[in-house]
Amino acid sequence: MNGENEKNSRIKCKKAGGALLFLALSLVLAGYSFFSHISGIYKQWALSPYLFPLLASLCLFGLSLSMLFEKAQSKKKTAPFLSKRFVYVSLCSVSYALCLPLFGFVFASTLYLFFMMRSLGEKRWLFAIAFSLLCSFVLYIVFAKLFYISLPVSELDVLQKLADRLI
Amino acid sequence: MDGILQVLQHFLDIKFVLLVFAGALAGLFVGAIPGLSVTMATALLLSLTYSWQAGDALAAIMGVYVVGVFSGAISAILIRIPGAPSSLVTMLDGSPMAQKGRARQAISYAAWYSFFGTLFGMLALWLLAKPMSGLALSFQAMDYVLLSLFGLSMVGGLSGKSIKKGLVSVCLGLILSMVGMDSVYGTPRLTFGIEALNGGIGIVPALIGLFGFSEILFSLSGENSETKSVHSGEKAKISEIIRHFPRSVYYGIIGILVGALPGAGAPIASFLAYGSAKRLVKSPKIPFGEGTAEGIVASETANNACIGGALIPMLFLAVPGDAVTAVLLSVFRIHNLNPGPSFLKLHASAFSLIIAAGLLASVFLLLFGLFLAPKMARVLRVPKRILLPLVAILSLLGAFSASSRMFDVFIMLCFGFMGFVMRKHDYPLAPMILALVLGGLMDANFRRALQLAMASEHFLHALFIRPITLVLLVFLIFSIVRNVKSGRQQAK
16 A cells, blocks of 8 residues: 555656756746847837747646646556667667768768668677668669769768768 | 630549649558658659659649648658658557557548548538638738647547556647747747757657657557567448548548648648547547547548648748648749639639549549559568668668758657656657647747737737637637546546
């Protein structure tokens, strides 16, 4: 019985956590809008660029207050939030975005695709390499050559020249 | 009668048919690849068609436009990345249908009702252009605010289990839409000194992050981390498809009206139509948001009907209804065709050509949608260990190609993580995108309306006492009351 109560109160705390976060966000935004208006050149609120952010943050404030007072009704267990794969894929994606300017689109994408496929359970090394390379080149040709979208090029001359030659 | 013959004679011109076909085929692929927009494709085509004759250029561009608007639904249904913001609503029911092994059915519905939507739009353009353009012109700042609020009031229909969470999502979207340079004073707002944010948060990176990237993270987290593929299922039966036709006329009217309003656009039309569908169909076999065909019907009819609607103010007032018609306007200018009130008198042949190209493109849309797009549904059979990395890279590439900025890739990733956390806590994502689309429009028009009203002697009179404003106000109040009622029912 005690254990169940403890569980329920934990769920309530979690729900309150979300509401508290939105409450804090709304207060910060309301304060930001108010003080930015006062310190600006705007004479009337009607013309102020901070009127709408202030209104939106006040709405958020009201909603988060109401959520805070709402009793947690759901007692269902939530699925585990993070898995190893999730963390790995997230890290891979952020690293890819960071490495794009350094390696250029073709090589960064090949590496990204390869590591993603391996992490998701692709066991065939050769297939993973060939597929990653093929996809990167096809995407490069579609976006850069067909639609003239300038994709990131490598800051390293050697890699860029190699990619240009290959394409 | 002469007008009908003028339109029909274009169908006998092989060159015309081939140009519309080529445009339509390009539109199919451009719309289906996340990050490549119809606007981008028409702008590219514009550069290719400088030296062409006006008719040829218009034929190809109409092909891209009509089919491109439909094909955004393909990626929305199959890989849960809407090809364009207007396909987001299609995704709400299309993606669950695909996950249940009914992808081909979902695509069939999207194709048929995009076809009907385009037909409604083109017919409206043909028959009602003049009165419609007058109506569009009489919309003032406050009317846009009320229309946007009416759009946001549809949040009840998009919120799933909790309206409050839907409203929180709306507030967050509105706040995020304020980021960037203010449209009246040019003051950077909520940018916190980050220069790259001065241009605001792009809809495309946000959309791709919230729906595409967060879906990858979601399918890898916790109990949903299985990597099985899904079957694409059978096509929908014609009898099932036709059953929705009467209501699609109503969604088509919404699409045409919203499309005719400059700046409003297809996303608002599809959200409004979806909200209306929820009101019209009170007890669907499958609930909305879980794979009901009515959701796809409403969204696709409305967003394709917008095409005809958006062409009305462009042709008769020289005011583009959306980004693509803005590009089309430049095609007209390049070829010395001046849109305006006397367009029909001066350039009757160009008008009939646009109608013919739109109608023909809608036929190609249907053919591609029924015979080519289902082949794309085979993508669902690809094992997820291969499909997910591809979706991830398309998400990253789509975010980048929206404005060729690395910053947008990081914005997309941030929205991806935010979308993941929100989904885990049952916060709906669609209201956030709706607010992000409408926020800028609301902010600028709200301040403009206040400014005008303050200059007048009777503040409230100036704000609200106009027939269109009052009608919109009544609709808005009605919609809010309904939402409050359903909110109370949920609480019980």
